Amino acid sequence: MTHPHTVRTYDLDHANRLIPFLEVLVGEFVDRNRAIRSLRRKLDAVLDVDGHLTEDLAERREAMELQARLSTQLRERRMITEELDKLGCTLDSRGRIVRIPGVSGVLEDGFEWTPGTRAANPVHSKDLAAT
Incomplete structure (x- = not known):
């Protein structure tokens, strides 16, 4: 869900301040993905x-119990994605790279953060085209 009226902008310092919160969100996202895969196999x-x-x-x-649990996990994963969207950030489908908008509010001049690292790094538009 995009919020066109709310453009989030971050300089490097502010992007790095997001990291503790992003760590929690990404950890939850990865856990949810793992649970979803497991529940789908069981189902x-x-x-x-x-x-x-x-x-x-x-x-x-x-099967009905598994379907209910799967629905819950899918809903929770969507909520995480929506929370990231509110921040203006995106997360790849595997939970490995978070993109953070830069001072102009776009990802092309923003930052990239990899879970497990302490700092965001500037991203150049050519890097985004390669992914």
Whole structure:
């Protein structure tokens, strides 16, 4: 969800101040991705070959429970993405790189932060085109 009326801008100092919060968000995102993959594997194991619920009552209950848990994880992951969006930041689908807008409010002159590192680094538009 984009907020066109709210453009976030960061200089390097402000981008680096975001890192503790970004660490929490990215950690949650990675955990949610892991849980989603696990739940999908478990769900696939209890569905029939066509991806439908089986006739077995216990398997049907398990599948419905797994579907509910999967829905929760997907919703929580969406909420994390929305929180990043409010900050003007983007996260790659694997949770490995966060892009932070620069002083103009765009990613092309912004910063990149990799989880596990202490500081954001300036990004040049040619770097963004390569990813």
